[in-house]
Amino acid sequence: MGLHVGIVGAGAFAQSFIPLFKAHPLVERVVLCDLDAEKLAYSTARFEIGDTSPSLEDLCGTGVDAVCLFTQNWLHGPQAVQALEAGKDVYSAVPPGISVDEIERLVAAATASDAVYMLGETSYYYPGVLYCREQYARGAFGRIVYGQAEYYHDWDHGLYDVARWRGGENWRETAGIPPMYYPTHSTSQIISVTGARMTQVSCQGFRDVHEDGIYRVNDWSNPFSNQSALYSMSDGSVCRINEFRRVGHPGCVRMGLQGTEGGFEQSAGGAAWMRKDGTRVENLDNLLACTGQPVSERDPIGSDPMERDPTGSDLMSKVTASDGTHLGVSAVHPVERLPAAFAGLPNGHAGSHQFLVDDFVRACVNRTLPPNNAWDAARYMLPGLVAHESALRSGALLPVPDLGDPPDRD
Numbered sequence: 001m002g003l004h005v006g007i008v009g010a011g012a013f014a015q016s017f018i019p020l021f022k023a024h025p026l027v028e029r030v031v032l033c034d035l036d037a038e039k040l041a042y043s044t045a046r047f048e049i050g051d052t053s054p055s056l057e058d059l060c061g062t063g064v065d066a067v068c069l070f071t072q073n074w075l076h077g078p079q080a081v082q083a084l085e086a087g088k089d090v091y092s093a094v095p096p097g098i099s100v101d102e103i104e105r106l107v108a109a110a111t112a113s114d115a116v117y118m119l120g121e122t123s124y125y126y127p128g129v130l131y132c133r134e135q136y137a138r139g140a141f142g143r144i145v146y147g148q149a150e151y152y153h154d155w156d157h158g159l160y161d162v163a164r165w166r167g168g169e170n171w172r173e174t175a176g177i178p179p180m181y182y183p184t185h186s187t188s189q190i191i192s193v194t195g196a197r198m199t200q201v202s203c204q205g206f207r208d209v210h211e212d213g214i215y216r217v218n219d220w221s222n223p224f225s226n227q228s229a230l231y232s233m234s235d236g237s238v239c240r241i242n243e244f245r246r247v248g249h250p251g252c253v254r255m256g257l258q259g260t261e262g263g264f265e266q267s268a269g270g271a272a273w274m275r276k277d278g279t280r281v282e283n284l285d286n287l288l289a290c291t292g293q294p295v296s297e298r299d300p301i302g303s304d305p306m307e308r309d310p311t312g313s314d315l316m317s318k319v320t321a322s323d324g325t326h327l328g329v330s331a332v333h334p335v336e337r338l339p340a341a342f343a344g345l346p347n348g349h350a351g352s353h354q355f356l357v358d359d360f361v362r363a364c365v366n367r368t369l370p371p372n373n374a375w376d377a378a379r380y381m382l383p384g385l386v387a388h389e390s391a392l393r394s395g396a397l398l399p400v401p402d403l404g405d406p407p408d409r410d
């Protein structure tokens with residue numbers, strides 16, 4: 001018996017994920033859900049999906065095992081709690097919530113429930129992050145002394161359209177959300193490598209006076225389009241996070257990490273690894289380029305593919321995949337663990353989508369704790385929420401609360 005998955009929000013981002021949930025060999029049924037009947041009709045036709053639900057409320061009352069949230073970014077916290085309390089496993093697009101209270105409620109709901117919660121944090125599978133995780137595990141950094149990560153996305157690079165389709169008529173009210181209320185692409189890069197958490201923060205903001213007025217009147221009375229935060233970390237290191245929405249830059253999600261023995265740097269010029277004891281700087285551009293990788297011969301799910309798919313369509317996709325590759329991944333992505341049925345299917349955000357869907361589906365089927373679980377999500381998100389508070393208080397040094405580790409369940 002495979003997993004029954006309900007996808008909530010058939011908007012722009014979900015378009016990349018619906019075919020992956022549908023194709024995963026451990027998923028038996030996909031139900032599509034959106035309040036907007038027109039978007040729902042478009043996606044059901046596009047992806048040939050027969051089952052629909054008109055709202056999250058309705059979906060939670062059905063027999064689906066899992067609910068995947070691709071709704072607007074300010075809705076996820078309460079929606080995830082609602083689904084967890086209905087006994088559903090939950091996948092949520094970022095962010096996990098947009099207030100300390102929402103994150104506390106999320107972690108409380110995940111603690112009280114046996115259900116799986118996973119944040120779809122795309123940065124977790126960025127090639128630079130994968131590379132650093134490997135180097136860290138080998139001890140190649142030595143002791144971490146400093147980390148930095150940033151997400152730069154200027155309004156002129158498509159964000160006006162995004163804000164309009166997410167926010168509707170009064171889009172400016174939600175468009176001016178503090179940049180530090182969307183920090184997880186940056187914070188997760190450092191935290192998911194070293195496991196250290198942010199303990200204190202001082203943050204400064206750039207007061208935006210652009211004529212579009214986004215940061216003049218908004219739901220959060222937020223005046224900042226750019227914010228820079230400096231953190232002390234639980235491992236004794238220092239970390240700097242930038243969230244910029246008004247910046248003369250093509251846009252990036254990237255990181256740097258320095259240890260006592262080695263370091264990793266990413267810039268507009270490329271990526272490099274360096275060691276204290278060597279004069280050579282190793283250029284990583286080819287290794288980390290997301291150009292696609294061949295499909296592995298080994299199929300990691302099930303010993304006999306015909307057993308799980310009597311039609312053989314799963315095998316067929318392996319030989320007819322458009323170019324025989326897992327699209328958009330780098331040489332450091334562990335593609336051999338992906339279902340063969342994902343070959344040739346859409347991928348995105350530096351090869352991360354397919355891994356995130358696979359992580360979630362396996363955690364639901366095997367009843368295991370996924371990466372980017374509720375406790376990880378809290379450690380990615382709370383540092384941004386407190387950073388904004390600090391920026392409003394001219395950089396006051398504030399403690400970052402910690403909601404602890406996942407409970408030990410047998």
Ligand SMILES: NC(=O)c1ccc[n+]([C@@H]2O[C@H](COP(=O)([O-])OP(=O)(O)OC[C@H]3O[C@@H](n4cnc5c(N)ncnc54)[C@H](O)[C@@H]3O)[C@@H](O)[C@H]2O)c1
Pocket residue numbers: 008009010011012013014033034035036039054055056057070071072073074075093094095120121122162165166167349
């Ligand atoms: N790299 C990344 O991780 C990344 C990239 C892009 C978007 N995102 C996230 O993806 C999410 C979706 O973004 P988008 O641009 O697709 O938004 P969108 O506005 O296109 O889609 C959201 C959809 O959710 C539906 N919805 C809202 N509440 C609902 C409810 N209660 N029941 C049923 N349907 C409901 C809306 O009608 C809408 O169609 C955002 O939260 C965003 O933060 C993440």
